[in-house]
Amino acid sequence: MARVLVAVICVLSLSLVLGRELMGLYGRLTSPGFPHTYPDHQHVRWNITVPEGHRVRLYFTHFSLEHSELCEYDYVQVLSGSNETLRFCGQTEKDHEETPGGAVLYSAGNAMSVVFRSDYSNEGRFTGFQAFYAAEDIDECRSGLDGDPACAHYCHNYVGGHYCTCRSGYLLHSDKRACTVPCSGQVLTRRSGVLTSPGYPEPYPGMSQCHFQIQLEEGFRLVLEFLEPFDVEAHPNVSCPYDVLKIHTEMREYGPFCGSTPPARIKTGTHQVHVLFKADATGKNKGWKIRYTSTATPCPHPVPPPHGRIQPWQALYMFTDSINVTCKRGYKLFQGTKNLTSYQAVCQSDGTWSSSMPECHLVDCGQPEGIPLGQVSVTTTTYQSSVQYTCAPSFNLRGSQNGTYFCAQDGYWRNSLGSRELPECRPCP
Structure with missing residues (x-):
C-alpha cells in the first residue's frame, strides 16, 4: 500500500504545469526532448504575448503525438484570446485528421497559449512537435472590431494600430471610432418649421447626442406632427434600449419613441419644447422628421373707422x-x-x-391769416375749401396768381402752386 502511495505522489509531481512566458516578436517552441521522444507525465504551457496591435501567427513544422479518440491521451492544445480552443494529436505523416497539418493558426488578440500534455506512457516513441510563432500586424481596417467596421467612415492602418477620420461636416467621437455631427444647441424661433435627425432620410450617425429647442413667444402653443418615414432602432421586448427620441415640455414628457411607426400628433399646449435624441454606435436607421406649427388665441377682427x-x-x-x-x-x-x-x-x-x-x-385748416391793406373771404375751412384774398382800392395783389388759397391735406392754406406764402397788397402803378 505504501509503494502505491509513493507512485501516485511521483505521478502528481511530474504532472505539475510548467509555464513559459514568450514575449518576443518571433520564436520557436518544441515538446520536451525534441527531436527525441517526449517523456511521460508532461504538462507544459507556453504563454505567447506580442505587442498591442499585432496578433500571433503559429504553424507546426513537425507533429508526432500518440493518436487517440478526441485526443484524450497525448495532445497539444491551442487557446486564442477569444477563448477558442483547438486540440491536436496524431501524426502528420500518417494524415491523421486531428493533426494541425499545414494550417496556420492566428490569435484573436495579441496573446495565445499552447499547452502540451502527455499521459503515463509513450509506447510508440513519438517525437512530439516543433512550432514557430511570429508577431503579425493586425489590419484593423480590414477585420474590424467584433465583426463591425473599425471606423464609421475612413480607417487608416499602420504597424501596431490604426486611426479613424470622418467625412467633411462630421466630428470624430470621443471613442475615436464613430463619426457624429453637431446637433445640439439649435434654437428654432419661427412659428412653423421642420426638425429632423442628422442626415435624414439617410441613416443618422452613431453616437448621436442631439438637443433641439423650439422657443416661441409666450402665448403660442406648439403642435408637433411626426412624418414618414419614421425609423429609429428598437427592440422587440424592451422599450427603446438603443436609440431613443423624447419630447419635453414644462408640463410633461412624451416618449420614449422608437420603431417604425410615427407617434401620434402632439398638442403640447405650450410655447417651448425640448427635443432630445440619442443613438448608440450601431444601427443604420433613417431617423425621424417633425413638422411643427403653432396656434394662439385670435384677436377680434378689427373694424376700420369711417374714412x-x-x-x-x-x-x-x-x-x-x-x-x-x-x-x-x-x-x-x-x-x-x-x-x-x-x-x-x-x-x-x-x-x-x-x-x-x-x-x-x-382736415380743418382753420381761419386763414389776414393781410395788410386787404381782406379774405371765407365760406368753410375744411379740406379742399377755398378762400379769396382781395386788396383795398388802388392796391393790387402781388405774390399770388389770383389770390385763391385751398385747404390742403396737411391742414395748411396753400395757393395753386402749393405755397403757403401769403400774397401782398401793393399800390397800383
Missing part, C-alpha cells in the same frame, strides 16, 4: 400680428382729442388689441 383703412387686411389675426390704420385723403388720425401722425396696434397673448381703434377726422 379709414386697415393694413394688412387678413381673415384672421393671431398673437403678435399687428395692424396699421390710415385715413383717406383729407382726413387725419385722432385718438380722443390727440392728433396722431401714425397708429399701430398689436394682437396680444390674451386675445385683445394693444390699443383702441382711432378715428378719422376731416
Whole structure:
C-alpha cells in the first residue's frame, strides 16, 4: 500500500504545469526532448504575448503525438484570446485528421497559449512537435472590431494600430471610432418649421447626442406632427434600449419613441419644447422628421373707422400680428382729442388689441391769416375749401396768381402752386 502511495505522489509531481512566458516578436517552441521522444507525465504551457496591435501567427513544422479518440491521451492544445480552443494529436505523416497539418493558426488578440500534455506512457516513441510563432500586424481596417467596421467612415492602418477620420461636416467621437455631427444647441424661433435627425432620410450617425429647442413667444402653443418615414432602432421586448427620441415640455414628457411607426400628433399646449435624441454606435436607421406649427388665441377682427383703412387686411389675426390704420385723403388720425401722425396696434397673448381703434377726422385748416391793406373771404375751412384774398382800392395783389388759397391735406392754406406764402397788397402803378 505504501509503494502505491509513493507512485501516485511521483505521478502528481511530474504532472505539475510548467509555464513559459514568450514575449518576443518571433520564436520557436518544441515538446520536451525534441527531436527525441517526449517523456511521460508532461504538462507544459507556453504563454505567447506580442505587442498591442499585432496578433500571433503559429504553424507546426513537425507533429508526432500518440493518436487517440478526441485526443484524450497525448495532445497539444491551442487557446486564442477569444477563448477558442483547438486540440491536436496524431501524426502528420500518417494524415491523421486531428493533426494541425499545414494550417496556420492566428490569435484573436495579441496573446495565445499552447499547452502540451502527455499521459503515463509513450509506447510508440513519438517525437512530439516543433512550432514557430511570429508577431503579425493586425489590419484593423480590414477585420474590424467584433465583426463591425473599425471606423464609421475612413480607417487608416499602420504597424501596431490604426486611426479613424470622418467625412467633411462630421466630428470624430470621443471613442475615436464613430463619426457624429453637431446637433445640439439649435434654437428654432419661427412659428412653423421642420426638425429632423442628422442626415435624414439617410441613416443618422452613431453616437448621436442631439438637443433641439423650439422657443416661441409666450402665448403660442406648439403642435408637433411626426412624418414618414419614421425609423429609429428598437427592440422587440424592451422599450427603446438603443436609440431613443423624447419630447419635453414644462408640463410633461412624451416618449420614449422608437420603431417604425410615427407617434401620434402632439398638442403640447405650450410655447417651448425640448427635443432630445440619442443613438448608440450601431444601427443604420433613417431617423425621424417633425413638422411643427403653432396656434394662439385670435384677436377680434378689427373694424376700420369711417374714412379709414386697415393694413394688412387678413381673415384672421393671431398673437403678435399687428395692424396699421390710415385715413383717406383729407382726413387725419385722432385718438380722443390727440392728433396722431401714425397708429399701430398689436394682437396680444390674451386675445385683445394693444390699443383702441382711432378715428378719422376731416382736415380743418382753420381761419386763414389776414393781410395788410386787404381782406379774405371765407365760406368753410375744411379740406379742399377755398378762400379769396382781395386788396383795398388802388392796391393790387402781388405774390399770388389770383389770390385763391385751398385747404390742403396737411391742414395748411396753400395757393395753386402749393405755397403757403401769403400774397401782398401793393399800390397800383
